[in-house]
Amino acid sequence: MAVIKPFRAVKPTRDKVSLVASRSYQSYTQAEREARLDYNPFSFLHIVNPGYKYDKEISGAGRYQLVKNRYSEFKEDGVFVQDKKPSFYIYKIVDRDQQTFNGIVAAASVEDYQNDVIKKHEDTIASREIVFKDYLKKVGFNAEPVLLTYPDSKAISSIMAEIQEQRAEFEFTTTYRDTHYLWQIDSEAHTNTITEAFAAMETLYIADGHHRSSSSLLLCKDLKAENKRHKGDETYNFFMSFLIPESELRIHEFNRLVKDLNGLTKEEFLIQLDTLYRIENRGIMPYKPSKAHHFSMYLDGEFYSMYLRKTNYKFKTSLEELDAQLLYQTILKPILGITDLRSDKRIDYLSGKKDIINLKSKIDNGEFTVGFGMVPATIEQMKHIADDGLKMPPKSTYIEPKLRSGVTIYEF
Known part of the structure; x- marks a missing residue:
């Protein structure tokens, strides 16, 4: 039984989402990063590279505090606004080759990850887990969802098709010529159906984001130990995920x-x-x-x-x-x-x-x-290896889709 919950996402306003959304920091060349930081004051890169305004490279705990500061400034300036009601979010990408990816942004359970309801197929490096856990703990938010895959579900697909008949809350095209769409699902009937559909699934699989999910487990343990009134429903008991049906996952070598x-x-x-x-x-x-x-x-x-x-x-x-x-x-x-x-x-x-x-x-x-x-490896191979409790070598798969950072943000 997989536990998937709606959450109150922090999102850019409709008029600024195309300016805010960014690829992962490492995917830019230095020249590309500098151009965006110089000429786009709304880029999410300003948050993850907070020392740029001081023309200085900053690392460690000092950087984490500045990331938190920049994020707070974006909220204070109204660039980011938090939804008032817990919701699921349909995220759709149509890439330059006209491949389409449809999935749901939601909160996945840390306990499910710990208990192998959410299965892994890659090893993680302990030092990287700790670094990212410390980062999350200091900044208090996560802007990059873990990519999970699930068996195709008619109930979920039906809701996504129905919602997508409406105008998307966000629609923007990147310089990569990929078009991104986002719809909010906040009706009780739809959220209940989606929750129940995932609850009927025995297993979900991590497609991409093993370090993010393992760091979320470490974060949960830390915050649970510090919270004398821990109940189990706090936001740190979950991590932001993008859940995509197996038929739409693309695996490259x-x-x-x-x-x-x-x-x-x-x-x-x-x-x-x-x-x-x-x-x-x-x-x-x-x-x-x-x-x-x-x-x-x-x-x-x-x-x-x-x-x-x-x-x-x-x-x-x-x-x-x-x-x-x-x-x-x-x-x-x-x-x-x-x-x-x-x-x-x-x-x-x-x-x-x-x-x-x-x-x-x-x-x-x-x-x-x-x-x-x-x-490329196949989804069947990936699942078989995870089911057997084995781990792939590093860089065994390059998984698509790749979401943009800063479109939905999860706070804890």
């Missing part, structure tokens, strides 16, 4: 880039690969795999296809069948000597959303020596 061949010559490296893979030199023509356990490789100006020799390799778990794990177990660790995928500086990751030419150019210009491509 992350390609791998490695700086060197671990002391091997090109010929020695290829010979070691030949034990488990059937290798074919494709020359200068880009090659992209189309099946599980098939990989592309770019090395020394040429593309290769690599097909796993299944007679020589047996899968024992659902995790081992994942191509990202297979690449690690057969090549990255035993041949290239990369044991820690999270901290080894010799490896980097490139989203499969980017053209394979991006991978080629990073190798041709000397940043890396070899690159590997694969097909």
